[in-house]
Amino acid sequence: MSGPLVVLVGPMGVGKSTVGELLAARLGTTYRDTDADVVAEAGKPIAEIFYDEGEDHFRALERRAVAAAVTGHTGVLSLGGGAVLDGTTRELLAGRPVVYLSMDVEEAVRRVGLGAARPLLAVNPRRQWRELMDARRHLYEEVARAVVATDDRTPEEVAQAIIDAL
Ligand code: S3P
Structure with missing residues (x-):
């Protein structure tokens, strides 16, 4: 199967x-x-797509961008955090070298905070994070060939763990 060498989800x-x-x-x-790819296609930042056209529109653009990249890109590919919500996307990922990068809730709140560029976490980051992960954890696990925990690792160590895992 041609396609990305590694697909990162999380x-x-x-x-x-x-x-x-x-x-x-x-x-x-x-x-x-x-x-x-979505930002390039829409000609505006993700937060503006959410506010102007809504999440469903963003997800439709994302589904198209993921399909193009999963079939057309041969290097390392990262998907947006919510891409796995889409069933067609999950089917497309079956059998591919997908790695789920995980972290715990406190680490997430510390790293992401209240960033306005992340519209899904704008109100109550800790509670929203829990809800988000409760809804998505099993989807990340479903598509992943390997899970790499990032909490106590530097980016270099995470990259090495991915190479070791595949
Ligand atoms: C989203 C994650 C973001 C971006 C959008 C929605 C999500 O991507 O696609 O804000 O639903 O989790 P990153 O995971 O690259 O930040």
Whole structure:
């Protein structure tokens, strides 16, 4: 099956972009991020897509961006934190080298905080984070070939753990 060497999934703020870029450099390949693809396609930041057109519209753009990248990109690929909510996306990921980067709630709140660029966490980050993870944890686990915990690891250590896991 051609496609990405590694697909990173996991919640926002877990370090998919930082680790993905590092990993791509170490593997001598390119890095791609479906959030960036959506922003390029829409011509505006993700927070503005949410506020102007709503989450459903964002998810439709995301589904298209993920399908294009999973079938067309051969390097390291990161998916937006909510991409796994989509059943078609989960089917597309079956059999691919998907790694779930995990972190616990307190670590998430510390890393992501109240960032306005992350509209899903704008009101009560700790409670919203719990709800988000309760709804998604099993979806990340369903699509993943390996789980790598990031809590006590540097990005370099996470990149190495991914290489070891695959
Ligand atoms: C989202 C995660 C974000 C971005 C959007 C929605 C989510 O991506 O796609 O804000 O639903 O968890 P990152 O995980 O890259 O921050």
